Amino acid sequence: MTRQTVLILDFGSQYTQLIARRVRENKVFSRIIPYNTAVEEIVSMNPKGLILSGGPASVIEKKSPYPDKKIFKLGVPILGICYGMQVITEMLGGKVRHTKEREYGKIELFVDDNRNLFSGLPGNFTCWASHGDYVTKPPPGFKISGHTLKTPITAIANPKKKIFAVQFHPEVTHTEHGSKILSNFLFKICGCQSRWTMQHFIHETIENIKKSVGKDRVVLGLSGGVDSSVAALLIHKAIGRNSRCIFIDNGLLRKDEPQQIKKIFRTMFHLNLAYVDRSKRFLIRLKGITDPEEKRKIIGDEFVKIFEEEAAKVKKVKYLAQGTLYPDVIESISPHGAPSSRIKTHHNVGGLPQQMKLKLLEPLRDLFKDEVRQIGKELGLPENIIQRQPFPGPGLAIRIIGEVTPNRLEILREVDRRVVDEIRAAGLYEQVWQSFAILLPIKSVGVMGDERTYENVVALRCVESRDGMTADWVKLPFEVLEKIANRIINEVKGVNRVVYDISSKPPATIEWE
Numbered sequence: 001m002t003r004q005t006v007l008i009l010d011f012g013s014q015y016t017q018l019i020a021r022r023v024r025e026n027k028v029f030s031r032i033i034p035y036n037t038a039v040e041e042i043v044s045m046n047p048k049g050l051i052l053s054g055g056p057a058s059v060i061e062k063k064s065p066y067p068d069k070k071i072f073k074l075g076v077p078i079l080g081i082c083y084g085m086q087v088i089t090e091m092l093g094g095k096v097r098h099t100k101e102r103e104y105g106k107i108e109l110f111v112d113d114n115r116n117l118f119s120g121l122p123g124n125f126t127c128w129a130s131h132g133d134y135v136t137k138p139p140p141g142f143k144i145s146g147h148t149l150k151t152p153i154t155a156i157a158n159p160k161k162k163i164f165a166v167q168f169h170p171e172v173t174h175t176e177h178g179s180k181i182l183s184n185f186l187f188k189i190c191g192c193q194s195r196w197t198m199q200h201f202i203h204e205t206i207e208n209i210k211k212s213v214g215k216d217r218v219v220l221g222l223s224g225g226v227d228s229s230v231a232a233l234l235i236h237k238a239i240g241r242n243s244r245c246i247f248i249d250n251g252l253l254r255k256d257e258p259q260q261i262k263k264i265f266r267t268m269f270h271l272n273l274a275y276v277d278r279s280k281r282f283l284i285r286l287k288g289i290t291d292p293e294e295k296r297k298i299i300g301d302e303f304v305k306i307f308e309e310e311a312a313k314v315k316k317v318k319y320l321a322q323g324t325l326y327p328d329v330i331e332s333i334s335p336h337g338a339p340s341s342r343i344k345t346h347h348n349v350g351g352l353p354q355q356m357k358l359k360l361l362e363p364l365r366d367l368f369k370d371e372v373r374q375i376g377k378e379l380g381l382p383e384n385i386i387q388r389q390p391f392p393g394p395g396l397a398i399r400i401i402g403e404v405t406p407n408r409l410e411i412l413r414e415v416d417r418r419v420v421d422e423i424r425a426a427g428l429y430e431q432v433w434q435s436f437a438i439l440l441p442i443k444s445v446g447v448m449g450d451e452r453t454y455e456n457v458v459a460l461r462c463v464e465s466r467d468g469m470t471a472d473w474v475k476l477p478f479e480v481l482e483k484i485a486n487r488i489i490n491e492v493k494g495v496n497r498v499v500y501d502i503s504s505k506p507p508a509t510i511e512w513e
Helices: 018-023 039-044 069-073 083-091 178-189 198-213 226-242 259-269 281-287 293-311 326-334 367-377 406-425 476-493
Strands: 004-012 029-034 049-050 076-079 095-111 124-137 143-147 155-158 165-166 215-220 244-247 272-275 318-319 359-361 434-448 451-464 495-500
Touching: 004 018, 018 029, 018 178, 018 326, 029 083, 039 069, 039 367, 049 083, 049 178, 069 083, 076 083, 083 095, 083 124, 083 155, 083 165, 095 293, 165 178, 198 226, 198 293, 198 367, 215 226, 215 293, 226 318, 226 367, 244 259, 244 293, 259 272, 281 293, 293 318, 406 451, 406 476, 434 495, 451 476, 476 495
Parallel strands: 004 029, 004 049, 049 076, 076 165, 215 244, 215 318, 244 272, 318 359, 451 495
Antiparallel strands: 095 124, 095 143, 143 155, 155 165, 434 451
16 A cells, blocks of 8 residues: 655744644654755655645745745645745745734634635634744735734635645644644645554555565664564564564663563563673773763664674674664754754664664654554553653663763662652553653762761653653652652662752753753
8 A cells, every 4th residue: 555645844843743743643644854855855755745844934034944946836735834834925926024023822813714724614713823924915826714813814725726824833732623724634635545554554564674674684672662672573573583683781771671671572572582781891982971972972883883793693684673763863853954953863863873784674763652652552562561661772871961880870770760660659650751860960968967978969850742752841749759859868879869850842852961
């Protein structure tokens, strides 16, 4: 079955990933690409529709980001959102101006044309706006389809050319009927069908692995998390014993994790699993390193080297498999193609060396975390693996701010165990996205008996999210915070102070490094 795809041209909006999620919720596959992707490459993807995202720039300013103008001649339906609407207006002969009074937050939209994009919707409803420019004149051939009390032109449409645009954000939950607007675009305008399902993905992926790998062998880094576990099972279903799972103990894992992983995957799933302890090797390379990006690159580099060493022991190995997810790819590639715009280098993406002896096999590269969990259920993985909270590829190395040492690792392992224990005891583990601790590079004054002491400070981080692209801090009950802090301070030697991080993403990231 041919995969129907809707492409999202990313102009740097914080909501771009939400657009992709909303499209997929309608069981239509979506992919985010840089706004300046060549039209030839877009054509090669055979899209059913294009969505131009919002963005922080202004079309009035010089060097504003613009897509290839040829996209408007492809005959492919287009939806512009916020900045995307302004781009469409400017490029097709309309006018955009700065507004004296910025429109931000909830607004009341009045529908002027209840066909196409607004089919089946009420005459007015609440939307979420975030813009400092506005359209003063639609392009030739476009009609006004919606307005607000402050903005006479809030939505425009050219049904003949199947180009539509809105000044608000239908992808955010604050917009009433936002999902209906997007589904109208997908099904009424683009002619998509709801066939992006996890069952379809499983069948498609297994067949693709069979074709691409053939009789060659694959090695996969199994961490015990849902990502690598699902990847391992998919590859195993495709090529059987020709997949070799390698669990590398890098010395940066949580307490008792190596033993648990060996027990679960060797005993329960009977995977072809090799256990390799290289903890000393990783710690030697990390000695004296404090820069987080350098940590990630060192760990990624060492990870691949060890895999190549282990793969050399097995005949016909040509592929290195990873549980890379779509958010990893998105956050590691700037929409503008500039490293300065990248959020961070991910261990599974940007941390890899430019030259590798093995080819990469990333069967989950197109998926968000919640989609991977759905596949895990389809494949019969137990809930304790499916619902396991995300754990970073570089492990505790990026939860220790500053240098990674054996002593600091041991302290953080003991702290982490108590955090997880209490979150589970409170029945919150599966309700939150991640709950963990960070060891800070500072000493805090304390009192032990009659003596003044200087000991470590740890920060608690507990966030709620759907896919890791955006996140908000969890309002933990005070009694839970109290239990966690008391256990850490009383039971973990070397820690005398616990603080709670109440930052959201954006602007902060979930991890501290």
